[in-house]
Amino acid sequence: MMLPGGAGLKKARGIIIAIIMVAVLWAIASRVLARPFLPGPGSAMAALVQLVADGTLFVHAGASLGRVLWALAFSFVPAAALGLVAGRSRRANAFVSPFIYIVHPLPKVAFLPIIMLVFGLGDVSKIVLVGIIIFSQILVSARDSARRVPRQLIDSVRSLGATRFDLAMRVVVPATLPDLLTSLRVSLGTAIAVLFLAETFATETGLGYLIVDAWSRIDYPEMYAAIMALSMLGLGLFVIVDGAERLLCPWRSERV
Amino acid sequence: MVAVRELALEYKRAAAAASGPDRVPAVADITCQFRTAAISAIVGPSGCGKTSIVQAIAGLLAPSTGDISIEGMPVRGVRPRTAVIFQDFGLLPWRTVEGNAELPLVIAGIRRSERRRRVDPVLRELGLSAFRSFFPAGLSGGMKQRVAIARALVSEPDLLLMDEPFSSLDALTREAAQEFLLQVRCSRPMTIILVTHSIEEAVYLAETVFVMSGRNPGTMRKRFDIPENRFESRFLTDFRSSQRYLELCGAIRAALRESGRTDDGAVQ
Numbered sequence: 083m084m085l086p087g088g089a090g091l092k093k094a095r096g097i098i099i100a101i102i103m104v105a106v107l108w109a110i111a112s113r114v115l116a117r118p119f120l121p122g123p124g125s126a127m128a129a130l131v132q133l134v135a136d137g138t139l140f141v142h143a144g145a146s147l148g149r150v151l152w153a154l155a156f157s158f159v160p161a162a163a164l165g166l167v168a169g170r171s172r173r174a175n176a177f178v179s180p181f182i183y184i185v186h187p188l189p190k191v192a193f194l195p196i197i198m199l200v201f202g203l204g205d206v207s208k209i210v211l212v213g214i215i216i217f218s219q220i221l222v223s224a225r226d227s228a229r230r231v232p233r234q235l236i237d238s239v240r241s242l243g244a245t246r247f248d249l250a251m252r253v254v255v256p257a258t259l260p261d262l263l264t265s266l267r268v269s270l271g272t273a274i275a276v277l278f279l280a281e282t283f284a285t286e287t288g289l290g291y292l293i294v295d296a297w298s299r300i301d302y303p304e305m306y307a308a309i310m311a312l313s314m315l316g317l318g319l320f321v322i323v324d325g326a327e328r329l330l331c332p333w334r335s336e337r338v
Numbered sequence: 339m340v341a342v343r344e345l346a347l348e349y350k351r352a353a354a355a356a357s358g359p360d361r362v363p364a365v366a367d368i369t370c371q372f373r374t375a376a377i378s379a380i381v382g383p384s385g386c387g388k389t390s391i392v393q394a395i396a397g398l399l400a401p402s403t404g405d406i407s408i409e410g411m412p413v414r415g416v417r418p419r420t421a422v423i424f425q426d427f428g429l430l431p432w433r434t435v436e437g438n439a440e441l442p443l444v445i446a447g448i449r450r451s452e453r454r455r456r457v458d459p460v461l462r463e464l465g466l467s468a469f470r471s472f473f474p475a476g477l478s479g480g481m482k483q484r485v486a487i488a489r490a491l492v493s494e495p496d497l498l499l500m501d502e503p504f505s506s507l508d509a510l511t512r513e514a515a516q517e518f519l520l521q522v523r524c525s526r527p528m529t530i531i532l533v534t535h536s537i538e539e540a541v542y543l544a545e546t547v548f549v550m551s552g553r554n555p556g557t558m559r560k561r562f563d564i565p566e567n568r569f570e571s572r573f574l575t576d577f578r579s580s581q582r583y584l585e586l587c588g589a590i591r592a593a594l595r596e597s598g599r600t601d602d603g604a605v606q
Contacts, residue, residue, distance in 0.1 A: 238428025241396050242442045242493070243416045252445075256432040333432045333473040 090328075097317070119302055126306035133307055138292075143311055145287035149205060149280075150273050150319070153212035154266070161220035162262050166254055168221075169228025178225065186218040191279060203284040212276050216269035220262070227261035228254055260334060263327045267320060274316045289315065340372040340395060340497065340529060345404035346555065347390045364390035366555035367404075370548055374409070377523065377530040377567070379540035381590060382550030388533040389425075392499045395531065396422045408497060417497075418446070421490035425502040427482045429474040435485050436461065436470040442493040460488050464522075480511040487522060500532045504539060516543060524569070537594075541586045542578055543567065549593045560593045562586060 105123045112122040133139040168178035201207035239253050281290025289312040296305035345368040348361045365387035372378040380388050393399040397416040406413040429438045443453045461467045464484045474482055504512045534540050540547045545567040549560045577583050
């Protein structure tokens with residue numbers, strides 16, 4: 083079947099169809115199991131409406147969104163910049179690459195206790211945890227992407243008398259931008275996963291807290307409502323990054 | 339005149355290749371002169387260092403010995419009036435046709451209105467006006483090449499270096515592009531140095547053909563003068579179907595063969 087409308091509309095339809103399918107499977111599973119820990123999507127939706135109506139959801143979603151955005155803001159730009167420099171300069175890479183080999187494979191979640199000791203129990207430690215985890219992901223993909231910039235494009239622009247700054251801004255950054263946005267997408271998924279963990283400790287705000295709190299109160303519909311809210315937060319951020327890509331990389335959409 | 343004297347070039351070996359020396363000789367002992375306002379061609383098998391010579395003349399690759407001068411001035415880095423057209427055209431995929439064509443002016447820090455004033459006539463001349471907002475990915479090979487030529491022309495070059503500019507085009511587009519180059523050249527007295535592995539192309543376009551051979555380092559073997567291709571006498575006859583054209587192709591092919599190794603596709 084041909085769907086009318088542009089790629090964006092098609093994607094939106096795909097997402098809606100996927101949501102409906104998940105809801106149907108969920109409803110069937112809930113009927114078959116018939117256990118309290120898996121209420122149907124209807125009662126979870128009702129709990130979600132209730133959370134929206136009394137404003138609770140916005141407090142928690144706002145707290146989670148704020149933490150993710152701060153973590154991204156503090157890690158994306160420096161990680162991308164450092165990665166691009168390392169990918170283009172042998173000397174910088176000699177410093178950065180060994181650091182990547184040591185730090186990237188480490189399970190950084192394990193540092194949560196240390197981070198909490200250093201940065202306290204508040205928001206900062208949560209932001210730092212999420213930030214350092216996505217930092218090395220972005221760093222690695224920025225470095226690898228910068229290495230792949232075709233030599234010919236560099237020479238081509240160099241032959242026009244470009245300075246190193248021109249080359250960085252007019253060749254390396256645009257050439258790697260699609261990869262950087264992909265690394266941002268991947269990091270968003272990681273960030274939300276880590277955020278859940280971080281929000282189960284020492285806080286009374288955030289969707290992670292809401293999930294665990296509902297769980298401990300054995301309020302399963304509300305727990306699922308909070309899980310749905312966390313998923314929607316992730317979906318919303320994904321859609322924003324996709325939109326940014328269409329806006330920032332218009333040349334990609336013409337490629338057939 | 340572009341004068342190359344006792345030139346030797348080397349390139350850095352990729353970091354991945356662990357064994358052997360860091361630097362590999364590309365060409366050695368190259369001495370030749372390219373006449374002003376003429377088209378000259380360098381022919382040779384792949385790997386003989388032709389591209390390195392172009393890069394050195396463009397100021398992108400510093401000689402390890404010897405020197406290069408353009409109109410009496412020694413080459414020290416990139417020179418504003420030298421334009422280079424690369425094998426895959428070197429267009430930036432994220433800039434439109436107009437954005438690519440105006441790039442030399444953007445880098446020179448020229449104002450937008452002035453850029454437009456200089457780019458518009460070139461786009462019109464090359465038949466690109468209707469495509470100005472296209473990205474390169476949406477263009478055919480022949481059109482991409484025109485954009486590369488437009489980019490070269492907006493900087494009003496007196497020296498145009500072309501590295502295998504036609505090799506990625508199909509046979510018909512390629513002939514059209516060769517004619518197109520001659521047309522463009524007619525209205526501008528530029529010196530053109532063309533690197534190619536196609537003997538036919540060199541004999542059709544150039545009034546001097548330099549034959550290279552060898553590998554690491556490549557050297558200059560022979561020089562063929564083709565006065566028929568001077569602009570004063572060109573277009574008088576259909577050179578491509580003349581006996582003399584075939585003889586020259588044969589002679590150059592023989593020069594390439596006798597120089598020892600050739601590889602497939604290099605000698606057609």
